[in-house]
Amino acid sequence: MTDSKKSKRLSDGPDWTFDLLEQYHTEIKRVADHYRLDAYPNQIEVITAEQMMDAYSSVGMPLGYNHWSYGKKFIQTEQNYKRGQMGLAYEIVINSDPCIAYLMEENTITMQALVIAHACYGHNSFFKGNYLFQTWTDASSIIDYLLFAKNYITKCEERHGIDQVEDIVDSCHALMNYGVDRYKRPQKISLFEEQKRQEERESYLQSQVNELWRTIPKNEQETTKKETRFPAEPQENILYFIEKNAPLLKPWQREIVRIVRKISQYFYPQKQTQVMNEGWATFWHYTILNHMYDEGLVSDKFIMEFLHSHTNVVFQPPYNSKYYSGINPYALGFNMFIDIRRICENPTDEDKEWFPQIAGSDWLDTVHFAMHNFKDESFIAQFLSPKMMRDFHLFSILDDDNNKHLEVSAIHNKEGYVKVREHLSAQYNLSNLEPNIQVYDVDTTGDRSLTLRYVPQSRVPLADNHDEVLRHLHRLWGFDVKLEHLNEFNVVNKTTYCPVKEPVKSDIIAFDLGE
Amino acid sequence: MANFIDRRLNGKNKSTVNRQRFIRRYKAQIKRSVTDAIGKRSVTDIDSGESISIPQRDISEPFFHHGQGGRRDRVHPGNDQFTTGDKIKRPMGGGGGGSGEGDASADGEGEDEFVFSISKDEYLDLLFEDLELPNLKKTVLDKIVEYKNARAGFCAEGIPSNIDIVRSLKGSLSRRIAMSSGKRRQLAILEEELKALLQEDEHEQEAVKDLRLQIEALKQKIKKVPFIDTFDLRYRNYEKRPVPTTKAVMFCLMDVSGSMDQATKEVAKRFYILLYLFLTRTYKNIEVVYIRHHTQAKEVDEQEFFYSQETGGTIVSSALNLMDEIIKKRYNPAQWNIYAAQASDGDNWADDSPKCTKVLTEKILPLVRYYSYIEITKRSHQSLWREYERIATYFDNFALQHIRGADDIYPMFRELFKKQAA
Numbered sequence: 001m002t003d004s005k006k007s008k009r010l011s012d013g014p015d016w017t018f019d020l021l022e023q024y025h026t027e028i029k030r031v032a033d034h035y036r037l038d039a040y041p042n043q044i045e046v047i048t049a050e051q052m053m054d055a056y057s058s059v060g061m062p063l064g065y066n067h068w069s070y071g072k073k074f075i076q077t078e079q080n081y082k083r084g085q086m087g088l089a090y091e092i093v094i095n096s097d098p099c100i101a102y103l104m105e106e107n108t109i110t111m112q113a114l115v116i117a118h119a120c121y122g123h124n125s126f127f128k129g130n131y132l133f134q135t136w137t138d139a140s141s142i143i144d145y146l147l148f149a150k151n152y153i154t155k156c157e158e159r160h161g162i163d164q165v166e167d168i169v170d171s172c173h174a175l176m177n178y179g180v181d182r183y184k185r186p187q188k189i190s191l192f193e194e195q196k197r198q199e200e201r202e203s204y205l206q207s208q209v210n211e212l213w214r215t216i217p218k219n220e221q222e223t224t225k226k227e228t229r230f231p232a233e234p235q236e237n238i239l240y241f242i243e244k245n246a247p248l249l250k251p252w253q254r255e256i257v258r259i260v261r262k263i264s265q266y267f268y269p270q271k272q273t274q275v276m277n278e279g280w281a282t283f284w285h286y287t288i289l290n291h292m293y294d295e296g297l298v299s300d301k302f303i304m305e306f307l308h309s310h311t312n313v314v315f316q317p318p319y320n321s322k323y324y325s326g327i328n329p330y331a332l333g334f335n336m337f338i339d340i341r342r343i344c345e346n347p348t349d350e351d352k353e354w355f356p357q358i359a360g361s362d363w364l365d366t367v368h369f370a371m372h373n374f375k376d377e378s379f380i381a382q383f384l385s386p387k388m389m390r391d392f393h394l395f396s397i398l399d400d401d402n403n404k405h406l407e408v409s410a411i412h413n414k415e416g417y418v419k420v421r422e423h424l425s426a427q428y429n430l431s432n433l434e435p436n437i438q439v440y441d442v443d444t445t446g447d448r449s450l451t452l453r454y455v456p457q458s459r460v461p462l463a464d465n466h467d468e469v470l471r472h473l474h475r476l477w478g479f480d481v482k483l484e485h486l487n488e489f490n491v492v493n494k495t496t497y498c499p500v501k502e503p504v505k506s507d508i509i510a511f512d513l514g515e
Numbered sequence: 516m517a518n519f520i521d522r523r524l525n526g527k528n529k530s531t532v533n534r535q536r537f538i539r540r541y542k543a544q545i546k547r548s549v550t551d552a553i554g555k556r557s558v559t560d561i562d563s564g565e566s567i568s569i570p571q572r573d574i575s576e577p578f579f580h581h582g583q584g585g586r587r588d589r590v591h592p593g594n595d596q597f598t599t600g601d602k603i604k605r606p607m608g609g610g611g612g613g614s615g616e617g618d619a620s621a622d623g624e625g626e627d628e629f630v631f632s633i634s635k636d637e638y639l640d641l642l643f644e645d646l647e648l649p650n651l652k653k654t655v656l657d658k659i660v661e662y663k664n665a666r667a668g669f670c671a672e673g674i675p676s677n678i679d680i681v682r683s684l685k686g687s688l689s690r691r692i693a694m695s696s697g698k699r700r701q702l703a704i705l706e707e708e709l710k711a712l713l714q715e716d717e718h719e720q721e722a723v724k725d726l727r728l729q730i731e732a733l734k735q736k737i738k739k740v741p742f743i744d745t746f747d748l749r750y751r752n753y754e755k756r757p758v759p760t761t762k763a764v765m766f767c768l769m770d771v772s773g774s775m776d777q778a779t780k781e782v783a784k785r786f787y788i789l790l791y792l793f794l795t796r797t798y799k800n801i802e803v804v805y806i807r808h809h810t811q812a813k814e815v816d817e818q819e820f821f822y823s824q825e826t827g828g829t830i831v832s833s834a835l836n837l838m839d840e841i842i843k844k845r846y847n848p849a850q851w852n853i854y855a856a857q858a859s860d861g862d863n864w865a866d867d868s869p870k871c872t873k874v875l876t877e878k879i880l881p882l883v884r885y886y887s888y889i890e891i892t893k894r895s896h897q898s899l900w901r902e903y904e905r906i907a908t909y910f911d912n913f914a915l916q917h918i919r920g921a922d923d924i925y926p927m928f929r930e931l932f933k934k935q936a937a
Contacts, residue, residue: 018519018521021519022519025519041518042518043518043520044518044519044520045519045520045521045522046519046520046521046522046523047522047523047525048523050528051522051523051525051529053530054528054529054530055529057530057533058529058530058533066532066533066536067533067536068533068536068537068539068540068541069537069576070530070533070536071530071532071533071534071535071536071537071538072537072574072629074530074533074534075534075537075631076629076631079630079631079632098518105523162536162539166536166540170576173576173578174576174577174578175578176578177578177579178579316592316593317592317593318592318593318595319591319592319593319594320593320595321593324591324593327590327591327592392592392593393592393593393594393595394590394591394592394594395590395591395594395597396588396589396590396591397588397589397590397591397603398586398587398588399586399587399588399589399605400585400586400587401583401584401585401586402586404605405602405603405604405605406602406603406604406605407600407601407602407603408597408598408599408600408601408602408603409588409599410599411594411597411598411599412594413598413599415599416599420590423588423589423590424590426588427589427590434579434580435579435580435581437579456585457585458585458586458587459584459585459586460581460582460584460585460586460587461581461582461583461584461585462579462580462581462582463579463580463581463582464582465575465577466577466579468577469577469578469579472577
């Protein structure tokens with residue numbers, strides 16, 4: 001840095017101007033490049049509080065199809081905001097290329113700088129670098145795909161009526177969490193191909209479905225096959241299964257199922273990297289702005305205001321506080337990245353024992369490595385240090401409904417470190433968070449009923465509203481649906497039917513499967 | 516590389532469609548809430564919207580998630596007292612220490628009400644959906660009485676203060692062009708000729724002189740075209756346009772004799788509220804006249820109308836006569852849209868009922884847009900109802916309904932004002 005540049009202190013506002021934003025952005029970008037943050041180009045949009053509420057209630061999608069549930073979300077947000085129960089988010093950032101970030105006009109220049117560092121370089125580089133996002137999302141085409149989805153659904157509404165479309169979308173939303181292939185790597189959404197193949201797909205899919213449900217002619221082979229289940233392996237992606245196999249859906253309905261499925265897939269990585277993503281972004285706004293302070297670019301007033309909001313963001317209330325609502329992902333993630341840097345720069349003997357590979361290594365390489373290759377679950381399992389557990393006073397509670405009391409199963413001491421870390425990591429394991437329900441069987445030759453299986457973990461039952469979800473599934477499937485609950489010995493101990501009555505075996509009727 | 520975009524001027528109501536979808540979907544529940552709220556309003560309180568509450572359960576979006584029970588380990592921060600193996604009493608309600616993020620929270624408080632506000636317009640839309648004021652079209656046309664000055668183009672005559680300068684100068688310019696263009700063309704030709712003559716060496720003095728004279732004359736002629744002429748002047752034109760009157764007066768007539776108890780009056784009050792709200796949808800300014808009567812009629816204010824207790828017999832015609840007087844004195848039917856609602860328990864002096872018919876049919880009904888009579892009683896009808904029934908067959912701006920209790924009000928109101936099938 002030349003002396004002239006160092007002496008040039010940026011104005012600390014409090015009001016911002018576009019020129020000033022530009023200056024701050026140039027400096028932040030320079031520092032970010034210095035730390036090798038590789039991000040998509042930024043598109044920074046200044047919006048009002050009302051627009052922020054709009055963005056908020058459409059789950060951050062810059063354009064979404066219309067649905068009442070977004071209206072409900074909007075009413076809630078608006079209501080809370082007006083009553084002062086809730087401040088608005090400082091920022092919303094969208095995983096797209098270019099990366100869209102929103103700045104709210106009410107904020108001071110300090111807050112704007114914080115958001116630029118946090119969203120445009122923190123989150124943005126995470127979107128670009130993390131393996132989950134690289135695998136599951138295609139930032140360059142998401143905006144186009146959302147536009148395609150919005151237009152398609154609007155067209156369906158015009159052609160088939162709002163209620164018809166709403167029914168399908170409702171049902172798909174109920175099963176949205178089951179629209180992702182967890183283990184199979186997905187194909188990226190490519191709009192061009194999407195459009196090119198869409199019509200082809202419509203007719204092709206329908207023909208496939210018709211093939212599956214064909215009842216005549218029956219030959220020997222088919223009768224011998226009767227004993228095998230369809231699908232041969234249980235399917236975890238229920239929406240995909242519906243899209244490909246539901247007998248009565250019309251082509252446009254299949255396309256809507258597909259749209260909801262694809263959008264669900266787009267959000268899938270975000271669910272699994274909350275701690276890392278927020279931690280990474282917070283770590284970088286902290287590091288970048290402090291770097292600028294050290295260079296003399298920003299004033300004391302600026303850095304005090306910044307630290308004030310930063311401290312609020314990473315505050316972790318203890319379990320017995322009235323503000324406690326679980327572990328704050330910002331606090332956990334931020335402190336873990338700070339801790340990784342500490343382990344690299346000033347490792348203690350304990351660190352050397354626990355983290356032989358990274359203790360004393362180059363901290364920048366290490367945090368980048370962590371960001372690229374982990375998700376919350378594995379990140380915690382890999383990098384949560386004993387010092388962190390001590391600092392957070394973490395303790396693990398065993399809640400077993402066979403016992404009268406809760407039991408403290410591990411605390412932040414030598415015997416407990418491994419266990420606490422294991423439990424905390426499991427807490428972010430999506431397959432523990434979402435019930436394991438898969439498509440198990442379809443009675444292809446009989447009443448066409450669909451059988452799902454719920455495999456509980458640690459005897460945790462399904463919540464009571466699962467019959468409502470089944471009704472949605474029944475709407476999509478068109479024939480009877482049942483859900484078998486297994487117990488810990490893998491034996492069916494309860495079955496939920498939809499429609500509720502016991503299914504009556506009926507003769508096969510030749511259905512007109514519809515064009 | 517960064518691209519700053521100022522989006523603040525973009526539309527902020529991106530969520531409007533979604534909000535409407537929400538209201539559309541829960542119309543039934545919202546309507547119920549609206550109907551419940553009617554009873555709590557004062558008659559003229561219409562400036563507010565309404566806060567709507569819907570059971571959270573009705574609008575939840577179901578998805579598969581874990582329930583209570585089973586065995587789970589949860590990690591919490593801030594340990595201040597526990598060591599491994601400590602036993603803690605299970606907090607009541609299950610939620611307390613146990614539910615972290617993700618699974619259990621969505622189920623926790625399912626019984627809350629989802630409360631939100633709708634605007635005044637949305638409220639009234641819901642309240643009066645599918646209702647209309649009867650006879651409105653017909654009467655609007657023949658009751659046009661007020662005029663408003665409105666701009667209506669330009670005209671050639673008028674007073675100086677209405678001169679439109681730009682138009683006038685445009686006229687002047689085009690007139691000058693029109694009147695001089697032939698001469699200018701001629702002038703150009705002559706000047707060309709003169710030039711040609713002068714270029715010749717032995718030019719004829721005579722011809723040159725002649726040409727010069729002609730040119731001079733033409734120039735004079737062009738000069739004489741006046742810069743502005745009365746012919747150019749354009750005046751802004753105004754004309755009187757009839758505007759439909761938007762003033763309305765609503766007469767509330769109520770029997771306050773001993774037989775009308777407070778509960779019956781409450782029912783009547785709600786009916787008046789509905790009518791008032793309904794009228795505000797069509798008219799900007801509405802005056803309300805309260806007339807209560809037993810054997811004598813009196814004009815009173817809202818408070819007295821609904822809450823003072825009187826005793827004595829009942830002569831309905833007294834109120835009708837008073838109404839007629841008030842109309843004559845204060846509300847010229849040419850300027851006011853007059854509506855009347857009468858509430859009673861049906862009691863009347865037997866020989867007064869024919870008088871009522873007379874006053875109504877001769878004096879009142881020809882003047883009012885709509886006259887509705889509601890009888891709030893659980894007993895059988897008496898003479899007044901029968902008289903009124905007969906009127907209803909002759910006049911289509913007269914309607915009567917029988918209300919037994921508070922539950923009937925809204926349906927009966929809808930009955931009175933339901934859209935006539937086209």
